[in-house]
Amino acid sequence: MIDQDVLVIGAGLAGMRAALAAAENGASVAVVTKVYPVRSHSNAAQGGINAALTDRGDKWEDHAYDTVKGSDYLGDQDAIEVMCREAGQEVITMEHMGTIFSRDDAGKLGVRAFGGQRQARTFFVADFTGQALLHVLHEQVLKHKVKVYEEWFVLSLLVEDGECCGAVVMDIRTGAIHVFRAKAVILASGGLGRVFEPSTNALICTGDGMAQAYRVGAPLMDMEMVQYHPTTLKSNGALMSEAARGEGAYLVNALGERFMKKYAPNMMELASRDVVSRSEQTEINEGRGINGCVLLDCRHLGEKKINERLLTIREVAKDFAGVDMVQEPVPIRPGMHYQMGGILTDVDGQTAVPGLYAAGETACVSVHGGNRLGANSLLDTLVFGRRSGVHASDRAKYTKHKNLTDASADNDRQHIRALLDRNGPGEMFGKVRLEMGQTMNQHLAVFRNQQGMETALAKVRELKQRYEKVIVHDKGKTFNTNLIFTLELGFMLDCAEAIVLGALERRESRGAHTRTDMPKRDDENWLKHILIAKTPEEPKVSYKPVVITQWKPQARTY
Amino acid sequence: MEVTLNVRRYDPDSAKPAPYYQEYDLEIDETHTVLDGLIKVREEVDGTLALRCSCRSAVCGSCAMRVNGHAVLACKTKVRDLLHRGSTKLTVEPAGNMPIIKDLVVEFNVFWDKIRAVEPWLQPQGVPPQQEYIAPNEDMLHLAGVMACIMCGACVSDCTVLEVDKHFLGPAALAKAYRFVADPRDDAEKSRLGKLVQYGGVWDCTRCMQCVQVCPKGVDPMGRIMALRDRAIENGYHNSNGARHAETFARSIKHSGTLDELRLPIGTFGIWNVKEMLKLIPLGLKAQMRGKRPPIFHKAIPGAENVRRIFEKVESKR
Amino acid sequence: MTGSVKYAFYPGCVSRGACPELYSATIEVCARLGIELETKGMQSASCTGAGVLQEKNRRLGDTLNARNFALAERTGLPLMTICSTCQGVMAQANDRLTKDPDYLKSINADLAPEGLEYKGTANPKHLLWILLEEVGLNRVRARVTRPLKGLKIAPFYGCYIVRPSSVLGYQEHPERSDALEQVIQVVGAEVADFPGKTACCGFPILTINEKASMKMVSNHTLSAKDAGATAMVTPCPLCHLNLDGYQPTAAAQARKPIDLSILHLPQLIGLAMGIDAKALGLNKHIMSTQKLVSQVAVAQ
Incomplete structure (x- = not known):
C-alpha cells in the first residue's frame, strides 16, 4: 500500500498544476499517470490560452461575458467569473515558470484573436501552446521532485464511509496491482474523445476518470455537450488549430464563397465553434462541399507568418492531407474534439463524493456550458487544477487516512x-x-x-x-x-x-x-x-439550475 | 495496397525470452502510416503486440521506433514512402540505445534520467516582476524551435555516441539544456555550461548529424550542441580538449587557410600534456614511415591573407 | 557520356596532408576515366571549416565556402570534392547561401575586397556522385581490367555525405543511397553489408573521448568482418584516418585482432583498373594492404 496526502490521477496540465499547488501547500503528493507526463493530451491544444490582462486595457468581465455567450448561457456564471478573474495571474505564473509565450514589439506578452471573442486575448506559443505549457509544468514537477508514478493505470477509486480515500492502480510495466491510500483524490484524467470515431483526440482519451467517478456515485453533468471542432482533417481527424482562423484564414465552400457571411456576418470565421461547425455542415449537407469537406484557406497569410505562427499545422496538413497550406487550401470538416460535460464539481474541484476532486476536461464546473470557446480549455485546466490542488491539500490537513489494506x-x-x-x-x-x-x-x-x-x-x-x-x-x-x-x-x-x-x-x-x-x-x-448518476438499476437523470449572476440569456448572434 | 510489416518482437513473460521477427500481411490504404498499420495489427490481428502510441499527429512523442533501420515517429511515417524499388516489406523495430521491455516498448527511464541531469527548469535570480518578464520576441521564437522537442527519443535511439558511451548526455538532454542557456530569463548560464563541458557533455558529440536527420520536429539537436560549445568558450571554458581543438582548428584556418593537422592534436591536448603527447608518438612514427604524416612545415594557401581578412571581418560582427 | 569532363578540383586539406595517397590515387583514376581536373584556379581555396568552424561561427564558415564557390565559378567549371566531410559542409553552406538572397548578398559584401562574388551556381559534387551521375558506371566498368572477383568489400560512407539528406540531393537522386554498393559491384567485387555503414567513424571525438572513438572503429570494422568483408572502402579521408590509422589502437582496446584494410574510393577503382598499387599509395596505409593487393593479382 502506498500512502500520500493527495493522490492526483493524470499528469496533463490540470493534474500537474494540481500536484504543484498541493505540494506548495505542504501536502505529500503522488501523481499517477498512464503515460509519461509529456505524452498527455494537453499537448494537442494548439492555439493558446485566454486571459484578460488588465494592464493592457482588457477586462475580465468582458472575457466572462464572451464565455457565457459562447456557452449558450448554459455555463454557470459564478464559476466563469472565477475562471476569468484568475486567468491573468495564471498566465503570468506560467510565464514566470518559463513558458516562452510570444511577445509584442515591447517584449511583453503578445496576443492573437480567437473565436467567439470580441477582443484579442489569447496568449500563445506559436501553434503549440499546450505542448509548451505542458513541458514547462513538467519541468516544475521535476524541480519540486513531485513523485510521479509513470505508466501506472488506475483501475478504480476506493470509497469508505462515503468518502473517497484512494485508488487501485496497476503498474503497467509489471502488471502488479497496488492500493494507493490518500486523504484526497484529484481526478485530472482528461477527456473521452475516443468514444467517437474519428476524433481529434489522442488514443489515451478514453474517459477513464469520468467513468471511475460515475461508478462510485459522482454524477456526470452536461454530457450531451460534445464539441465538434470546425477544422479537422478528413483522413485521420487531425486538428487544424483555430489559430489559423485567428491569424486570418478563410473558410470557403465549393463555390469559392466565404460562406460564414451568411451565418455570422460580424464575426465571420471567428464565430463560436458550434456556430462555425453547424455552418460548415450545412454547406456540406446542401451540396456546397467538396468530398464531404469545405476549405480552410491560409494562402494570403504568406509563408513567413505561417512558418512563425502555424508551423505545426502546416506540417500536419502536409503529413496527413498531403497539402501545403502555403500553396493550397486545406480540405477540412467538423470533427469531434472536446467534451464540455464531465464530473460535476464546484469551483474548488469538489465532486459530489467527499474527498474526490476533479479538474480539467474530465470535470464539469461548468464553465463551458453548451459550447467551449477556443483557448478556454487550457485556462480551465490551470485555474481549476490549481484550485483543486489547494482545496484537496487543505482537506488533507484535517483528514485521517481510512482503514484500507492491500486487500x-x-x-x-x-x-x-x-x-x-x-x-x-x-x-x-x-x-x-x-x-x-x-x-x-x-x-x-x-x-x-x-x-x-x-x-x-x-x-x-x-x-x-x-x-x-x-x-x-x-x-x-x-x-x-x-x-x-x-x-x-x-x-x-x-x-x-x-x-x-x-x-x-x-x-x-x-x-x-x-x-x-x-x-x-x-x-x-x-x-x-442535466445530471446522469449511476444507480444499481438504470442510470438516473436529474437537473441542476444554471447559475446566473449578471448576464441574462439573450438571443445569440455572431 | 498490400504490405508486410516485419516486426521485431520480444516477450519477457515467455518461458525463454528471446527476440524474434514476426510478419504481418496487411491490406492498407495508400495514405496510411506505419502506426495505422500497427494499430490495425493490434486491434484486428494480434492483440499481443505491444507498442506505445497516443496522439497520432506527431505531438505526444510516444511512437518513436526504428523502421527500416532508422528512428521515426510511426504516426508521421507513411508506409508508401518507405517502400522502395517495388519492395512491399517494412521492418519495424524498437528504438535503439534503450533497453527493450516488450516488443516495441523500450525502457525510457534512461532517457528521463539524462533530461533530469541537466536541471531542466528555469533558474531566474531575484524576485520575479509583478507582470511578465520582458523578453525579445525573436528570442522566444528562437527558443520555440527547441521547445518544439516532444521528447520522443528518436535522436537518442540513433545517436552514434550513445551506442558506444552510455555516459553521454545525448542530443535530447543537451537540446533541453540549450533551451535554458539561451533563455534570457535564466540566470544560471555559467554554472550550467560548467557542467556541460564535463565528460559526457557537449564536447563528446561527434557531429554525425544522426539526430538532425531523424528528429521529427526539426529541433536540430546537434546545432544546439554546437551553440552550447560556442557559448561555453565565450563563457571562458577553454580548458577542455574539445574547446582547444575548436580553437586550434579555427586558428589554423585563419592563419593559413587550411588545416594544420600536425598542430591540431598538439593544440588540442596542450603541448605540456606529456601523457597524450607520448601516446601520439608511436602513431606518428608509423605514419612517418609510411609517408603518411602531414608536412612538418604547414604551407599556407596562396592568398591566405584574404581568409584572415574574412575571419577578422566576420568575427567582429558578432 | 563520351569524351572528357572537366571539374574545378577541391581536394580538401586531408588529401594534401595526412592522406596524400588519396590525392595521388584520385589523379591516377581520373586521368583514366577522362575526368580532367582544374587545380590551378582552385589553389587559393581554403578549408570548408569541416563543421568545426561552423560550430563556432556559422556565418564565418559560410563566407569561406562562398569564397571557394566563387573561385570555382571563376573557372567556369563544376566543382568536385573527394571528401565526404567537405561535400557535406559545402552542401549545407550552399543550401543556406542559395535559399536566401539577402544572406548571400551580405556574404558577398565580405568577398568583394578580393574581387570575388558568389552567384549561387556552384553545385559541389563528390567524385562518388560524379561517377554515378555524370561519368556513368558503364564507363567505369569499361575501364576495369582486373575485376576484383572474390573480394568482399564493406562500404563505409561517413556522415556528411549522407546527412542531412534534405540538403544532399537524395530526394532528386535516390540512387545516391547505395552509391558505394553500386561502385563495389561495378569493379567486380561483392558487397559486405553491415549495420554501421552510415554511422560515425569516431574521428571528430578522437582527441576528446578516445575510448568512445575507438569503440566506434572496432564496432564498425568488426561488424564488417562479421559480414565477410576482406576490405572496407570509404569516400571520406577523415573516416580513413580513424578506421585505418587508429585501427591498431581500437583493436588493442577491443582486445581483438581486426586487420581490415581500409581503401579510399579511388584506390578501389584504381585496383580494378590495374593501376600499380604503389601509384595508388596503397603502401601508405597503417593497416597493410599487401594481402589484398596480392589477392587481386592472384585472381588474375
Missing part, C-alpha cells in the same frame, strides 16, 4: 484475473470500440435527432453486452496493452451511454447540442444542467 484491491484483481482467464473465439476490444465510435459519430454529431439518438442508445447497450464477452489475447503481465485497452473500452461505454442519455433528455437545441427535430433554444424549460 482493498482484491475486487479489481479478481476482475482482471477473470478477464484474462476468459478464452475462446470471441471478439477483441477493437471491433466493439470501432462500432461504438462510428455510432456516436453518426448520431451524436453536429446535427442530432430523436430517432438517431435512440438508435445510438440501443447500439451502445448492445455493445455493453458484447463487451462482457470480449477476449483479451495477451495473457502476460508485462506491458499488457491489450488488457489496458479492454479496460478503457469499459470506461468508454459508460461514457457513451451517459452522453446519449443526456442528449435524449435535452429537448431543445443549445450550443453543441443541435436537434433538427427541435431546432429552437428553450430557456423556459431547459436553462438547466
Whole structure:
C-alpha cells in the first residue's frame, strides 16, 4: 500500500498544476499517470490560452461575458467569473515558470484573436501552446521532485464511509496491482474523445476518470455537450488549430464563397465553434462541399507568418492531407474534439463524493456550458487544477487516512484475473470500440435527432453486452496493452451511454447540442444542467439550475 | 495496397525470452502510416503486440521506433514512402540505445534520467516582476524551435555516441539544456555550461548529424550542441580538449587557410600534456614511415591573407 | 557520356596532408576515366571549416565556402570534392547561401575586397556522385581490367555525405543511397553489408573521448568482418584516418585482432583498373594492404 496526502490521477496540465499547488501547500503528493507526463493530451491544444490582462486595457468581465455567450448561457456564471478573474495571474505564473509565450514589439506578452471573442486575448506559443505549457509544468514537477508514478493505470477509486480515500492502480510495466491510500483524490484524467470515431483526440482519451467517478456515485453533468471542432482533417481527424482562423484564414465552400457571411456576418470565421461547425455542415449537407469537406484557406497569410505562427499545422496538413497550406487550401470538416460535460464539481474541484476532486476536461464546473470557446480549455485546466490542488491539500490537513489494506484491491484483481482467464473465439476490444465510435459519430454529431439518438442508445447497450464477452489475447503481465485497452473500452461505454442519455433528455437545441427535430433554444424549460448518476438499476437523470449572476440569456448572434 | 510489416518482437513473460521477427500481411490504404498499420495489427490481428502510441499527429512523442533501420515517429511515417524499388516489406523495430521491455516498448527511464541531469527548469535570480518578464520576441521564437522537442527519443535511439558511451548526455538532454542557456530569463548560464563541458557533455558529440536527420520536429539537436560549445568558450571554458581543438582548428584556418593537422592534436591536448603527447608518438612514427604524416612545415594557401581578412571581418560582427 | 569532363578540383586539406595517397590515387583514376581536373584556379581555396568552424561561427564558415564557390565559378567549371566531410559542409553552406538572397548578398559584401562574388551556381559534387551521375558506371566498368572477383568489400560512407539528406540531393537522386554498393559491384567485387555503414567513424571525438572513438572503429570494422568483408572502402579521408590509422589502437582496446584494410574510393577503382598499387599509395596505409593487393593479382 502506498500512502500520500493527495493522490492526483493524470499528469496533463490540470493534474500537474494540481500536484504543484498541493505540494506548495505542504501536502505529500503522488501523481499517477498512464503515460509519461509529456505524452498527455494537453499537448494537442494548439492555439493558446485566454486571459484578460488588465494592464493592457482588457477586462475580465468582458472575457466572462464572451464565455457565457459562447456557452449558450448554459455555463454557470459564478464559476466563469472565477475562471476569468484568475486567468491573468495564471498566465503570468506560467510565464514566470518559463513558458516562452510570444511577445509584442515591447517584449511583453503578445496576443492573437480567437473565436467567439470580441477582443484579442489569447496568449500563445506559436501553434503549440499546450505542448509548451505542458513541458514547462513538467519541468516544475521535476524541480519540486513531485513523485510521479509513470505508466501506472488506475483501475478504480476506493470509497469508505462515503468518502473517497484512494485508488487501485496497476503498474503497467509489471502488471502488479497496488492500493494507493490518500486523504484526497484529484481526478485530472482528461477527456473521452475516443468514444467517437474519428476524433481529434489522442488514443489515451478514453474517459477513464469520468467513468471511475460515475461508478462510485459522482454524477456526470452536461454530457450531451460534445464539441465538434470546425477544422479537422478528413483522413485521420487531425486538428487544424483555430489559430489559423485567428491569424486570418478563410473558410470557403465549393463555390469559392466565404460562406460564414451568411451565418455570422460580424464575426465571420471567428464565430463560436458550434456556430462555425453547424455552418460548415450545412454547406456540406446542401451540396456546397467538396468530398464531404469545405476549405480552410491560409494562402494570403504568406509563408513567413505561417512558418512563425502555424508551423505545426502546416506540417500536419502536409503529413496527413498531403497539402501545403502555403500553396493550397486545406480540405477540412467538423470533427469531434472536446467534451464540455464531465464530473460535476464546484469551483474548488469538489465532486459530489467527499474527498474526490476533479479538474480539467474530465470535470464539469461548468464553465463551458453548451459550447467551449477556443483557448478556454487550457485556462480551465490551470485555474481549476490549481484550485483543486489547494482545496484537496487543505482537506488533507484535517483528514485521517481510512482503514484500507492491500486487500482493498482484491475486487479489481479478481476482475482482471477473470478477464484474462476468459478464452475462446470471441471478439477483441477493437471491433466493439470501432462500432461504438462510428455510432456516436453518426448520431451524436453536429446535427442530432430523436430517432438517431435512440438508435445510438440501443447500439451502445448492445455493445455493453458484447463487451462482457470480449477476449483479451495477451495473457502476460508485462506491458499488457491489450488488457489496458479492454479496460478503457469499459470506461468508454459508460461514457457513451451517459452522453446519449443526456442528449435524449435535452429537448431543445443549445450550443453543441443541435436537434433538427427541435431546432429552437428553450430557456423556459431547459436553462438547466442535466445530471446522469449511476444507480444499481438504470442510470438516473436529474437537473441542476444554471447559475446566473449578471448576464441574462439573450438571443445569440455572431 | 498490400504490405508486410516485419516486426521485431520480444516477450519477457515467455518461458525463454528471446527476440524474434514476426510478419504481418496487411491490406492498407495508400495514405496510411506505419502506426495505422500497427494499430490495425493490434486491434484486428494480434492483440499481443505491444507498442506505445497516443496522439497520432506527431505531438505526444510516444511512437518513436526504428523502421527500416532508422528512428521515426510511426504516426508521421507513411508506409508508401518507405517502400522502395517495388519492395512491399517494412521492418519495424524498437528504438535503439534503450533497453527493450516488450516488443516495441523500450525502457525510457534512461532517457528521463539524462533530461533530469541537466536541471531542466528555469533558474531566474531575484524576485520575479509583478507582470511578465520582458523578453525579445525573436528570442522566444528562437527558443520555440527547441521547445518544439516532444521528447520522443528518436535522436537518442540513433545517436552514434550513445551506442558506444552510455555516459553521454545525448542530443535530447543537451537540446533541453540549450533551451535554458539561451533563455534570457535564466540566470544560471555559467554554472550550467560548467557542467556541460564535463565528460559526457557537449564536447563528446561527434557531429554525425544522426539526430538532425531523424528528429521529427526539426529541433536540430546537434546545432544546439554546437551553440552550447560556442557559448561555453565565450563563457571562458577553454580548458577542455574539445574547446582547444575548436580553437586550434579555427586558428589554423585563419592563419593559413587550411588545416594544420600536425598542430591540431598538439593544440588540442596542450603541448605540456606529456601523457597524450607520448601516446601520439608511436602513431606518428608509423605514419612517418609510411609517408603518411602531414608536412612538418604547414604551407599556407596562396592568398591566405584574404581568409584572415574574412575571419577578422566576420568575427567582429558578432 | 563520351569524351572528357572537366571539374574545378577541391581536394580538401586531408588529401594534401595526412592522406596524400588519396590525392595521388584520385589523379591516377581520373586521368583514366577522362575526368580532367582544374587545380590551378582552385589553389587559393581554403578549408570548408569541416563543421568545426561552423560550430563556432556559422556565418564565418559560410563566407569561406562562398569564397571557394566563387573561385570555382571563376573557372567556369563544376566543382568536385573527394571528401565526404567537405561535400557535406559545402552542401549545407550552399543550401543556406542559395535559399536566401539577402544572406548571400551580405556574404558577398565580405568577398568583394578580393574581387570575388558568389552567384549561387556552384553545385559541389563528390567524385562518388560524379561517377554515378555524370561519368556513368558503364564507363567505369569499361575501364576495369582486373575485376576484383572474390573480394568482399564493406562500404563505409561517413556522415556528411549522407546527412542531412534534405540538403544532399537524395530526394532528386535516390540512387545516391547505395552509391558505394553500386561502385563495389561495378569493379567486380561483392558487397559486405553491415549495420554501421552510415554511422560515425569516431574521428571528430578522437582527441576528446578516445575510448568512445575507438569503440566506434572496432564496432564498425568488426561488424564488417562479421559480414565477410576482406576490405572496407570509404569516400571520406577523415573516416580513413580513424578506421585505418587508429585501427591498431581500437583493436588493442577491443582486445581483438581486426586487420581490415581500409581503401579510399579511388584506390578501389584504381585496383580494378590495374593501376600499380604503389601509384595508388596503397603502401601508405597503417593497416597493410599487401594481402589484398596480392589477392587481386592472384585472381588474375
